[in-house]
Amino acid sequence: MAALLRVDCVSKSFGGVAANVDVSFEVAAGEILGLIGPNGAGKTSLFNAIAGEVTPDRGEIRLVGERISGLGPVTCAERGIGRTFQVVRSFDSMTVLENVMVGAYARHRRTAPAMKAAMETLDFCGLASRADRPAYNLSPPEKRRLEVARALATKPRLLLLDEMLTGLTPTEAQSGVQLIRDVQAQGVTIIMVEHVMEIVLPLVSRAVVLNLGRVLTIGSPEEIVRNPDVIRAYLGDRYAAA
Amino acid sequence: MDNRITRRRRRELVVGAVLLVALILLPLPIGDVYTRNLIIISILFAGLAQAWNILGGYCGQISLGHSLYFGIGGYVSTLLFVQAGVPPLIGMFAGGLVGGLVALLVGWPCFRLSGHYYAIATVVVAEIGYLLFLNWDFVGGAMGVYIPFKGDSWLALQFRTQKLPYHYVVLAFAAATWLAAWCIEGSRWGFSWRAVKDDVVAARSLGVRVFPSKMAAAAISGFFTGMGGAIYAQYVGYIDPDSTMSGQLAILIALPAVLGGVGTLWGPFLGAAVLTPLSELSRSYLGGSGRGVDLMIYGLVIVVVALARPAGLLSLFGLRRRAKGAPDGSPA
CATH class of the missing domain: 1.10.8 (Helicase, Ruva Protein; domain 3)
Incomplete structure (x- = not known):
């Protein structure tokens, strides 16, 4: 599959806080990619970098081969990136x-x-x-x-969903999931940010797990849930052995 | 496509046409010069408030410096007439263009500020303009410029005794501002501006260019305001910084729109229809006695409206779209 979006060694700091460090991954055309991680993992920062709202300090982001990082949200929207907001606007x-x-x-x-x-x-x-x-x-x-x-x-060619399903009742979330599947069926590629894994994993083909600003692992949902690093990041060391 | 938006817009156009006809006929049975003057000033301020509304209402950039564009528009047409003999009927377009240009020059640095910071910057810039004109001999300084009377003429917009021609000039002006606002409401620009007003971040994410949107709104708003200033100068036959560039005037331009309903098609007109006669009448009946009683009444009305109808007078009629969902008419 051809890569629609390529995130290449993206780093971003706010003041002294490193929000993203050397983040790299690719999104294939037509897939639903999950972007998950515990609170403060750098999901929203990375999301804003892809949407053009934030310019990475280092690295670059390419949409179908063309660099979009640093061009601003208006250009990103014109090139085919749509987004939603975590707090509804x-x-x-x-x-x-x-x-x-x-x-x-x-x-x-x-x-x-x-x-x-x-x-x-x-x-x-x-x-x-x-x-x-x-x-x-x-x-x-x-x-x-x-x-x-x-x-x-x-x-949009690529739709960025920022915690669209968080905080909904199970019925509401279910109809939200259906909407996301319908959007995908239209040929739109989707990146979903969620921090609740149960919601994202059944939907996505692959997920990128961030922790402390870095990519912890990338893989299919089955790989993600078995990965001891992911369990440690979410639940702490005590549960990693279990 | 026949839905609520297109139907509403068609209805507004019909109401606008009816109102226009009514206002064309209104002065005919009125012989009294005082009343005719009152109507002319009210219509002029309706147009000015609508011009302000284009930037302050639709685009949400609260300007408290529109007196600058008003004064400059007046000075441009006056000086063109007095110094170069250019007829004011043409000069008022020149005044409008310069007004729009100055609005762009002010917008260039000031639109980088948001919210209250922008509003304060416009006050400061207008005050600088006022002081500049007050001390600039070429434009008459504090003494101002008298416009010599050269005989009744539409081209010169001069009429010795008649008020009626001025009535139609300000009416045409106000109708033009209304039509501009109506067109903007239904266009890509209008939607972009309202998006900028409601949420800049969301607007950008949908491809709305924020800074050019503000600049376009400022240019159109400044154009009409400058044109209004040119008409006003020709009407009173005299221009000076105090009567055309003061901070008080900036408030008088913005208030009808704010009180009537910001960002609505009818709010500025409704506000001007209430406020301008009120201010003129209270001034002529109470202005002479103990100083400031007229302004106290004016202020009292504003306080009452602000308390009872925070969304503007227009919400009384349920015309304002926001009022439809919320039972009390106030925005949720």
Whole structure:
């Protein structure tokens, strides 16, 4: 499989704190990659580097061979990277449809086609009935969906999901999982950040485990759960032997 | 595609046309010069507030320095007329262009600041402009410039006794600002600006170019504000820094939009329809007696509206979209 995204020796420090140290991995086109690790492992920092929000101190990130690190979030969005936010950032003065239209305008200059595309995206995400509601009026799981819909409206090649399933009830999480599978079926490659392993591992084809800013291991879900280093990072030394 | 957004926009256009016709007819039965003047000033401030709303409301960049663009627009058209004989009907477009240009120059450094820092920077820049004009002999300094009367003329926007022509000039101006706001609301730009206002980080992640969005909003807002200044100068026949560039004026431009409903199509007009007559009437009836009573009443109205209708007067009518979901009309 061809690599859609290549993260190459990326390091980033904030003040004296090293958030990412020499992180390297590849994402194949069409796969769902999990980015997991305990709190403070550097997941969000790395995620922001891929989205263009943060410029790495060293190393580079390439999307289909072209360097995107350091070009900023607007260029990354144009090149085909969509993202959601861990803490929902909806446009609260707008309706649900208008929120998604902002994303759709990234691919359509004119209002009529942007509105049509936004409506289709809302339909796909199961929010069509909410189109004319004010965005702040949605329930928390609906707001997560809106984040996905808005990002999808920019027609991304790579979708970055930041803890999209965290904090949902099992039923809500289940429908969220279904949405992610539907998005993948559309041919969109996905990177998911989660720190709850039970949620991510059944979904992903591979996962990158970060700990203290470094890549601990990369592998299939089965490999990850058996890896003693991962168990140690999550549960501490006492459980590693068990 | 027929959904709520397109239907609402069509309805707004119809309401706008009806209002325009009503305002065309309004002064005809009114012979009283004082009342006609009151209406003209109210419509002018409605247009100015709408111009402010384009930057402050839709794009969320709270400017307290719009008096600068207003004054500069007035000076440009006045000086072009007095020094070079350029008719003000053309000069007001020049005033608008320079106003927009100055708004870009102010925006270039100031848009790097956000929120309150931006607002304070605009106050400072406008104050610098005011002091500059106050001490600049070429533009008349503190004495200002009198505009010589050269006979009734549409080209010169001069009418010795008639008020009616001015009524139609300010009406055309206000209608133009409204139409601009209406177009912006339904365009890619308008959506980008509102996204910038609501959440810069999310806007960027969707490919919205934040700085150019703010600059475009500033240019359009500055253009209309400068044009309004040119019309005002021609209307009163005199321009000086105190009447066209003061900090108080900057507040008077912003207030109707804030009170009526920020970032809405009708809020600035509604605010101006309430505030401008109130300020003019209280000034003429109470301004002479114990100083400041008129301003106290003005302030009191603002406090009452802020307490009762924090989302602006427009929320009284349920026109504001935010009001639809929240039963009390206040944003959640």
